[in-house]
Each structure stands twice: as structure tokens, then as C-alpha cells.
Amino acid sequence: MQSIGFVVFPNFQVMGFAAITVFEVANFVAQETVYSVSLLSEQGGLVRSSAGFSVETEAFDGKVFDTVIIGAGAQIEPSAPALLDFVRRSMQTSRRVAAPCTGAFVLAEAGVLNGRRATTHWFFARQLQKRFPRLKVEEDRIFIIDGPVWTSAGMTAGIDLALAMVEKDLGPEVARSVARKLVVYHRRAGGQSQFSALLELEPKSDRIQKALDFAKQNLRSTLSVDDLADAANLSPRQFSRAFRAETGQSPAKAVENLRVETARLLMEQGRLSMDVIADETGFVDRERMRRAFLRAFGQPPQTVRRNARIGA
Template identity: 65%
Template sequence: MHRIGFVVFDGFQSMSFAALSVFESANMMLEQPFYEMHFISEHGGLVRSSTGMVVDSKPFGRIPFDTVIVGGGVSILESAPSGVLSFITKASKKSRRLASICTGTFVLGEAGVLDGKRATTHWAQARGFQARFPGVRMEEDRIFLIDGNIWTSAGMTAGIDLALAMAEKDLGEAIARSIAQQLVVYHRRAGGQSQHSALLELSPKSDRIQKTLAYAKENLHTTLSVEQLAEVANLSPRQFSRTFRVETGQSPAKAVENLRLEAAKLLMEQTRHSVDEIAQETGFLDRRRMREAFLRGFGQPPQTIRRNARVQA
């Protein structure tokens, strides 16, 4: 039995609970209670979230936990209760895994358990975190990070990716993939993936353009000409180009290049595929064209990005 303690405090954000759905789904899939989940707090009893929802919690110290997870909340950005900090310090030494979701990283930082370690948090709070905890290697453009027994994740939904990674480690990739399908989420965003998605930055308004971008992302290995994309949108090439620019602020060609760059960078960082293989897979056709796109987009060639990723790892 893997016992999970989910730390709550006055003003915690209930969106953090989304991560617990991963463990609940694992139990249902296995048809046995592999994970046992508890809400825990400094004094136990009822604890109120930022939305007014109340949960019943057990006090710290009663039972040991395999995994301890601290959720996010605005209320702990400045300072967490002393009892919470003391518990986190002990958990970092006794629990197999200690994790934070979103701004829960601030609790870990204040408890001193992140000193000398790599961590991430919500991108909007990353600079403030780094200024407050200079001894922590903040990597603000990551979905989640693992350093030793410490796991940290970005914004609230990134907690699902973190929990899926835990389930994968405990139960294997096949089970984790099935859990993701059950939850209707992507299995699974890699920890090193950027918090900033090219698709999110484009923010298309209409279903037609959204559908076209989704098609482009799934078919990066093809040419993706304006004519091809316009056919997916059921528009003439001229109408499509005009509508696309109005909705996204970019030309179709520029948007496709950004999608190719995002995919190629991820493959450079997380696989051993050759530069030529990645160029083919992401539609750049050859290493020269991909190198030129990397220099435009990142100011560095692909090999430098791969080398930096390996050094960080």
C-alpha cells in the first residue's frame, strides 16, 4: 500500500486536487487500493480552500507517508505556518517522495529542502521565487522536475503530469497511459517540456483554425503548405491566410515553423535521435534548414541545446 499525504492549509487551491485523480484512477484500474490518500494539515480537522470548499484532514505525525504532496495557494506565497514547514523538513528525510504543485514549491523552498536542488513552479511566480531563494536552481520553463526524492511541478494542471509520472514509476508505462486515457489527458507531457506552448500562444478563436493547427501538429513530417492547411479549414488559400493572420497574429508559415521548432527542441533534449532524423520527423527536411530555424528561434544550434539539456540532467 502506497500511502499519499496531501498537505492542505487555509486558502489552499482546490485545483491541486486534480493530481489525486491519477491515483484514484489507478486504484479503480487495478481493482485494488494500491494508493491510500489522506488530506493532512498542521492541526487536523476542517480546512477551508480559497473557494470556500472545506475538507476534513488528519493532523501531521499520526502515520508515515510514502509520498507527501503540497498543493498550491496564494496564502503561502509570503510564509507558510511553522508547523507545516517543520513537517515538510521531516518528510524530506522520511518519505520516498516529497512533491509540490504550482506555488506549493514556495513551501518547500521556505522549509529549506530545495537548497542546492533544481525546481520549477508556475512561470508567473518563478522570478519571485528565485529572488527569495537564491540557493535553488529555478528552471521556470519546465512542466515538472525530479531532483533526488523531490518532485516539483509548474501550474495546477502540471500536477497531473507529475502524478502520471509517479504512477508510471510505480506501475509501469502501460498503466500510466491507461490512466491518462481514462482522464482524457495527454499521456504525458514530458517533464522537460516548456510551460509555454506554441499552440497556446497562437490562441486561435474559431474552430476552423483550431482544427487546422491541431492537424498541423499531428502532421509535422509533411510539407503543410498553405493549400493543404486551407483544405483542412475548408477555406480558399487566400481566405485561410487572411483569417489565420487575423486570429493568431502570425502567418501560417511562421506558425508551422514554431510548431516544428517546439517539437524538434523536445526531441533534441529528450531523445538520442540524430539531427538528420529529427529534421525529417519534424518537417525541416534536412539539418541545414533545421539549424537555421533554431538560430532564428532560440539563438543556438540544435547540438548546443542538446548539450545543455544533458548537462542540466
């Protein structure tokens, strides 16, 4: 049985408990208790969350855990010395130490991220890099594994991190089964972007959303304004005006962003050639795809794919 110590502190963010559910469901799928989870804190007892309720915890002691996960805080605050000592000790005694979201700041304070690659919630990434220049922050990653240290983006990315642990421990079939029972996609690749073109567009009406859905399902097609307007049941002029008003982008730019996002995901999966990806995503040829990637990321597709392989 693998023991997991999940560390909380005053005003911890409760979304981190979603990762605990992954291990709970993994036990159900495996039909045995593979994982046991203990909630830990500096002094033990009740610890109040940022949502206002409290949870019962055990105090740090000499117990050794296979995996230690540092919870995220609602705000970035200095860590207690006892917490930092616990992290440093765990680096010597545990198989892996993980920190979703702002938990990376705790690892950085403890010095265990020096010389390592790490990620965190995109909103705090620049702050993490500025405060701790000895680590390499990759702000657009879902999660990163650097030796025994695992870090992830914020909120639901903790689920991806926990699913990756289950996959490493019990295999991909168990991880996929856990994901299905949680009603989530099988874990996103660690190198996948934290950002989504559809989320950034945020249309306000069903008609514009319908046009975007149509575009994403038909990226190999030309996707003219007339095509998108038909999907939205609007005239081309009405559609163009409404689309820009709701999304802040032209239809052509939005379609390019969707193509770039889809192409990037295919590159991170690593199974298709650049020519096939360009064709599948509607860029037609590699040169058009290269120019679009330079506009979006300032990097050519080859660099994006290489970085994903390094992350993997």
C-alpha cells in the first residue's frame, strides 16, 4: 500500500482535494486499497480552509510517506519553518514530492526547486520566477515532472497530476478507468498548454458559440466567413460584426487560433508528422503552419514539439 501525505495549512484552497478523489477512485478500480491518504498540518487538529470550513489533520511527525503533496493556498504567504523542514525531510524520505498550483511556492521556499523545472497556475508564474530565479518556471505547462518533484498548474490541473501518478503506479488502463469514473478526459499531457482558444474567446451568445463549435469540428475545411455565418444563422455582415463584438477577434484570427491550438496538441502527442498535422488542422502546408505558430508563440512548430518531448 502506498501512503500519501496531503499537507494543508490555514486558508488552503479546497480544490486540491480533487486530487485525493483520484486516489480514492483508483482504489475502487483496482479493487484493493492501493493508496492511503493522510491529511497533515504543522500542529494537527482542525485547519480552516479558504471556503470557511475546517478539516481534521495529523501533525507532522517522523512518519514516512511514499508521496507527499503540498496543498495550494488561496493567497501567497510565507511558509512556516516547520512546513519547510517537513518538505526538505520528505525530499530525502519520499519517492516523490508534489505541489499543485501555488504549492510550488512552498517547494521553492524550501529550496528543493533550485536548478529544476517547475510550473504553477499561470496567474502566479511570473511571480514565482521573479522570487526564485534559481528555478526554471514553464508557465504554460499542465504539469512537470523533474526527478522526484512534480508540480502542476492550478485548479483542475491537480487532477491531471494525480492521474499521471496513478498511470505511473498502476498503468494507463487503470488511469483511463479512473478518469472515466470521474467524468473527465483521460489526463491531459503534462506539456499541454494551460490555455484554451475557446475559453479565451468566451462568446456571449449561443449563435457565436455554435459557429465556433462548427469551426473546431471542421478545421480541415476552408472555413470562410460565409461558412461560419451559415452555422450561426446570420448574414455574413451581421456575423462579422457580432463575432468581433463578443470575442474581440476577427473570425479569421479566431479560426487560426483554434488551428494552432489543435496542431499544438497533436504535436505534443507526438504521433503524427508535421505534414499530416498541417493537413489535419487546415493549414494545408507546413510553411503556413510555421508562420501561424510564430505569430501565436514566437516559436516554430519544431521547437514546440521538442519542448513537449523534453517535458515528457
